[in-house]
Amino acid sequence: MIIERDLPIPMDDGLQLRADVYRPDLAGPVPVIMTMGPYGKGVRYQDHHYKPSWDWMTSRHPDLLPGSQRRWLTWETVDPEIWVSWGYAVVRVDSRGAGRSPGFLDILSERETLDYYHAIEWAGVQPWSTGKVGLNGISYYAINQWHVAALQPPHLTAMIPWEGAADTYRDFFRHGGILSNKFLENWYPRQVLSVQHGNPDAPPDIWLNESSSGPEELSKEQLASNRLATLANARARELEDEWYRRRSPDWSKVVTPFLSAANWAGYGLHPRGNFSAFTNAASEHKWLEAHPGRHEEWFYLEYGMKLQKRFFDFFLRGEQNGWDGEPRVWLHLRRPFTEAVQLRKEEAWPLAGTEWTKLYLDAGDRSLAWEPPAAKGVTSFAATVDHLKWTSPPLESETEFTGPLALKLFLSSSTVDADVFVTLQAFAPDGHEVEFQGTVDPHTPLAQGWLRASHRKLCAERSTPYQPYHTHNEKQPLIPGQIYELDVEIWPTCIVLPQGYRIALDIRGSDFARENGDAGSPHRGSGPWLHDDVFDRPAMIFQGTTTLYTGPEHQSHLLLPIVPNRLSRESDTKDLGSLTELDVKAG
Incomplete structure (x- = not known):
């Protein structure tokens, strides 16, 4: 594996974002899996405020990510050790004003989305890239996929928004018009401001042996003046206006092939966006998947890994693995007092034949x-x-x-x-x-x-x-x-x-x-x-x-x-018995 740290990616206004690249030590070019976000590309999943989630995952799934030593994991992004071994380059970019990328911090803004466009186009023309760029990540790294896809970057080929809200007003900031303040009050300082560029208290980047927020050290006053007051804006803006609309995707312009992965129990943030994307996006090649479990859990389980690989192998590598013949909706049926689920494949959402009662x-x-x-x-x-x-x-x-x-x-x-x-x-x-x-x-x-x-x-x-x-x-x-x-x-x-x-x-x-x-x-x-x-x-x-x-x-x-007359169909139903027993065709 070739690892390059802090590579500069030029933006249209002269600012440079910083990226880490993991790629195979091969002569030929490979497709790209990319994420861009404000969580700090140098903050390990196993450390700091992410450690409780990591401990939960590894205690519940001690064999997590077999074949990987888990050395280069970051929160809600793919494991480079596995994806590089599959013949992909992994690119992680710190968004403007976050981590080691300088600039004004304004989450989910038009500026951040335009930066993502330029980052995708940069990755698409590197000598080690085939020009096919895929986006794949959880939560924030899913939300901004919808946004940048609406800009239609030429090198963006396919994407997997895994548990990602879309409508900033209805999904994220205001539920039914009511301010969802408590999440913003906790999430934004802990996961975003803690790694704002120039924060002297940011956790270390253990791979660079430097600060994860860059070489600058800014005062509290300088940090505050270098970011948008996001919660204050959401509090002051009770009605949906252009501020919210500019932070939400235009579904008529989202034409990238995608697999939208929703969590049945994600009330309050993500799943509404995953379902809305499938029903509203203009893309002709779109799939919806819905699963149970914790937020980050199924993304890293064998089922999720095989699903992601098969999708990208088809769209980014051109492998004829039958993905284009798969039904468009994959649902895991839940039952009381058990973690066993059943996978059933459908063609539409809401389901055809639903009896609205x-x-x-x-x-x-x-x-x-x-x-x-x-x-x-x-x-x-x-x-x-x-x-x-x-x-x-x-x-x-x-x-x-x-x-x-x-x-x-x-x-x-x-x-x-x-x-x-x-x-x-x-x-x-x-x-x-x-x-x-x-x-x-x-x-x-x-x-x-x-x-x-x-x-x-x-x-x-x-x-x-x-x-x-x-x-x-x-x-x-x-x-x-x-x-x-x-x-x-x-x-x-x-x-x-x-x-x-x-x-x-x-x-x-x-x-x-x-x-x-x-x-x-x-x-x-x-x-x-x-x-x-x-x-x-x-x-x-x-x-x-x-x-x-x-x-x-x-x-x-x-x-x-x-939903009537579905439960007895043996051809498309499989009793899992556990969270990881689903046999997904890997191609």
């Missing part, structure tokens, strides 16, 4: 029923203190729920606004809740959704019955006591529930939480994606009383994606 809310007894209630009902709760739980009768047979969901509510508030937090749950006959290891939270429920009542305005062109799309371009305050109709988007789920299990719906005016009877502490069920900013949610508005209405005139209901 309504479960009606009845305020009289807090139930969910397959038929609308005959009598009207009214029930109220203190928005930030109480919650309402609605429960269905036992399922009469095994039932699969796979797809996006939506909730229609008829609501009034004692104040001029109300935030609605919706959580889909399921319970076994003995009362145990069905929950899964999420991307971060080990107690993730089946699905979640959010909506600020004053943001209830829908886009007529983009909304569907199963996925409401809110414009977020104007605020429509409530008149206290007046009833309003709300349509709440709930992010997609996948679960096969046995006969006798119950569906439950939790509705409240603050983040979902459940009490753990053993420890007496809340298990959030939504990880770090919390919404408690006092500026965005002032008490005088959001600590009122919320009232829900049901019955013939107010048919509040949950729309469920029931």
Whole structure:
């Protein structure tokens, strides 16, 4: 392997970004796997704030990445030892203002996206490159793939955005119009500002034996003046404006072949973007894959590695391995209280033949029923203190729920606004809740959704019955006591529930939480994606009383994606038995 550190990549404005390159010691050129981001190319996965994640991965998967000594791993990027041995060059670039690249730090900005364009084009013309560049990475390294693909760099050939948000407003900063502040308050200082270029307190780059943030040492005042105040902008911008839109992809211009890999339990950040890309991007060659597990887990497991290799071998190396004949949607079906999953391949999302089925809310007894209630009902709760739980009768047979969901509510508030937090749950006959290891939270429920009542305005062109799309371009305050109709988007789920299990719906005016009877502490069920900013949610508005209405005139209901006649198809279903037993054709 040939390793080159801190190579300069010139930008159109004269600034130079810095890159590390790992490539085979071969005479001929090879295709490229690239990432660019703000996490510091010189910060090892095994060290510093990433160490707990590394320890979790290696304790759970001690045979992780067989054939590699794991010497050059960084957070959420590919392992050079494996990919170089497969005949690829691996290029890691520090984005402008981060790590060892100087400049003004502005995450997910148009400037950063343009820089990525130039970096791709640089890699495409190097003497060791075939001119075919692929992008592959998790989270931030997936999000900015959507952005740069819309610029259509000539050398960008294929990409794998693994668990990557897309719509900066709806997926990332504001859920249903509500500021997702807690994640920003923790993630941005810990993972981005800690390696801002010139930060004297940045962790060391152990491969260069220098600072991971470059040779400059800037004061706190200089660092602050050399970056955008991202959280302050998100806090000040309640409605979607050009600032958000410039940080989101134009799907009509995303034509690069891609494999969009989503996590079923990533509520609060990524999976909505993966599903949106598949349904909206202009690319003729696109695939959707959905899996369970922790955020970074399946990317590095044997299944994920074989999947990535086969995709890139086809598009970057021209190997005729049959990838172009694969069905476009790969789903891993989840079942309660087991890590065993089933892979089933489909051709469309949402799935063809989905039976969109309504479960009606009845305020009289807090139930969910397959038929609308005959009598009207009214029930109220203190928005930030109480919650309402609605429960269905036992399922009469095994039932699969796979797809996006939506909730229609008829609501009034004692104040001029109300935030609605919706959580889909399921319970076994003995009362145990069905929950899964999420991307971060080990107690993730089946699905979640959010909506600020004053943001209830829908886009007529983009909304569907199963996925409401809110414009977020104007605020429509409530008149206290007046009833309003709300349509709440709930992010997609996948679960096969046995006969006798119950569906439950939790509705409240603050983040979902459940009490753990053993420890007496809340298990959030939504990880770090919390919404408690006092500026965005002032008490005088959001600590009122919320009232829900049901019955013939107010048919509040949950729309469920029931998938019939799929579970017995042996030809495309395989019982895994564990997270790593999937046999994926490697070509």
